[in-house]
Amino acid sequence: MTFVPHTERDRQQMLEAIGVKTIADLFEAVPQKFRFPKLNLPAPLTEMEALGELKGIAEANESADDLVSFLGAGAYHHYIPAGVDSILRRGEYYTAYTPYQPEISQGTLQAIFEYQSLIVALTGMEVSNASHYDGATALAEAVNMSRAIHRGARNKIILSPGIHPQYREVVHTYEDGGDLQFIGEDLDLSAGPDALIDMIDEHTGLVCVAYPDFFGRVYDYTKLAEAAHAKGALLAVSVNPTALGLLKPPGEMGADIVTGEGQPLGIPLSFGGPYLGILTTRNQYVRQIAGRLVGETVDSRGQRGFVLTLSTREQHIKREKASSNICTNQGLMMLAATTYMSLLGKSGLRQVAESCYHKAHYAAAEIAKLKGFSLKFKDAFFHEFVIECPIPAAELNLRLLELGIVGGYALGTEYPGMQNCMLLTVTELNSKEEVDYLVETLAEVAHA
């Protein structure tokens, strides 16, 4: 299927105007021996054929929608109101680019401004950027921010072992070969935030924690923030935004930077992307934040309007002196989150959060009653929790799958010694019936 509209007559007229005989004549600057390579690709398909092909491939996936799923670990199944995709499908949004020309981009600009506002409200922070790639890269940018805020001093970064293992990997990729020293990842998993306090000293630039953490646990980080500030360090908290529908926001605990994975805010699982990076901070650090920022102003006619602002922080102005190389944001995913939060609003997001909380606690309580199963941690949790099983979690998952259940995340791969541990997630989409089926099935297959 071609999307080139040119007729033969168009081509002839255009070539004549240019003063060449054939289109091939336009490529004489390309070294001849490399010009017009024969590409070995499948023969082109029409739209109808392509859709048929793609449908066949999609059916080769056994997706979570066809089964009962308790898998989360950083990507969550939630109900997405129909209105979200109706907005995402508007060509005015999805076929526009970065709003460089504000006079004809007020739709995107105001949507970003509102996104920034809703995220500020949700996190309890003061400034949000226009979004980042995802939760992992947003945390890596928090580390970059710390370096910029401390102007190269304070090279010690504390990473809680409760941060998503993939996020920590990404931080290491970004900072590999740099001058930063990372500590804390090998702390005992049951130690909690107090163990981090002991590690903070006058060389510490940043303390990074998650809320809820990778294991679903929630802690009040107020003391940790105070301890960090007392030594001149900053606190960054990586959040799940759904939890903030119910729980005290990190802004109220004294966090300096809040990052997070925005996928639960109306973005489908889509095999891991595109997702949405949340990146927020305090007013005093606005000049160190990465990515686009939208600010309010007025136009030549006195109307309120919005523009990209403080762009002197960014790569296209500062080039090698910029603190980050990012130029895009996750525009369309930002719009999904804005639409989701606008539709759910104050009461809807609280309802989703409470529903997740109660269902997860019901599931945890029921599983803990099973012979051979127990909860690994005693701490408060949101909608994920770790169970210790009588057999290896990976093996248990295979048995669950045979009965139509996608089990939790088997922790043995990332955490040696936790072969029998599974991280289970329950959201508002899991009915009591599903939870009961999981509990029954666990009892049945664990001792089979």
Next chain:
Amino acid sequence: MPEPLIYDLGAPGRTGVQMPAPDVPLADLPTGLVRDNLPLPELSELEALRHLTRLSQLNHSILTGFYPLGSCTMKYNPIINEETARLGGFIHAHPLQPAEMMQGSLAIMYHLQEWLKEIGGFAAVSLQPAAGAQGELAGVLMIKAYHASRGQSQRNKVLIPDSAHGTNPATSAMSGYRVVEIPSDARGNLDLEALKAECDDTLAAFMLTNPNTLGLFEEGVQEAIEAVHAAGGLVYGDGANMNALLGIARPGDLGIDVLHYNLHKTFTTPHGGGGPGSGPVGVAAHLADFLPGPIVGIEEEGSEEMGPVYGWHQPPKSIGRLKGFHGQFGMHVRAFTYILMQGAEGLRSVAEHAVLNANYLRVKLQGAYKVPYDRVCMHEVVLEGRWADAPDIHALDIAKRLMDFGFHPPTNYFPLIVREALMIEPTETESKEVLDAFIEAMLTIAEEAHSTPEVLQQAPHTTKYGRMDEVKAARQLVLCCEIPREVSSEQ
């Protein structure tokens, strides 16, 4: 009357979504951790959707008009991509489900890797980078790891032409490299002598955009690449302008060691108002072990009846993970769909017509506008937006006046080496009629610049908004709505 802000809409007690009440016994909420107030707005479903629909109508977009934003490849984004990316099997797929359950997703990624290898002339591809800038970071980190693996860590310098995108120097600096700028010559090529003078044993990499940001194919590309390789350096290719090369030349054949693709430019995944992008990287064989992972490989070869079994592979010396999970998978499906519909002939036709359109604009606009490097261009043409006899007119005025004719302005003030630059990339999906209308508007504007300059300086006139006060925005920072902070009593 501007559209109200979200916090000025709705009323207490309204909601746009009702969720079912929990069907399980309620648990105690965690003591001391429940928030007092959730200061989100309260809108009905219609209020919220009407607001966001009305906002959308304030945007210029590809679907509503010509969008010749240079270096961004604002071509038509096929609607079918939006259907295929939303197929149930893909959109509900959890990224941590075992590979055996996700053979459809892995098949998409595997074939896209293979096709990008073929299109670019590379030995291996990773789809992990989230955007072009992250693809660049991947590339530079791989180059650094490669040199380190050969005991060549003294290589600390990256050469970047003065016409390059700002991401190139920003990425190099992020990776701990020193940046040396290479000037351009009078024909718009990089200055080969200046390049060669920097080719020594501290050279880590040369970052090349080809066609360059002047829209010109680098005439000394082979000589430049040979010089860099002879000094032990590697060549990074910025694939931003790949639309001009599809089926025309393969960067890998030219000797480029690593290149990022922009799926959102070349392969029609939508720009989304600024993202999500997707920036896969392709590499020559000697860099394959360093790719960011995991990537998709074949576990078991297929037979006539059964397709192959796909699985995850971590390259042995991988620079590591660059983002969570597997890259921007939804964009992979869209790019896959597009390439499937194009085939080899279709892709070559894309590049040919992109270049035809740009050259048509070049010859029709030269004369009325100065074309600083006047030779056959590739997919975009760069003009100067200034005249000696209209000294008060700037590129910005031309850009703003174009809006009155219903066009999105070209990229302006970039590349930095052209004074008052207007960088125009028409793309292959625009018809001759659209180009003729744009040419007519540009010629009218050139006349107005001399006869009635104030019309340009005060433009735009017909848009819903006039020029914005950017200084005020930066000086009196207002970055969010006023958010009600009072503690609510109902919770």
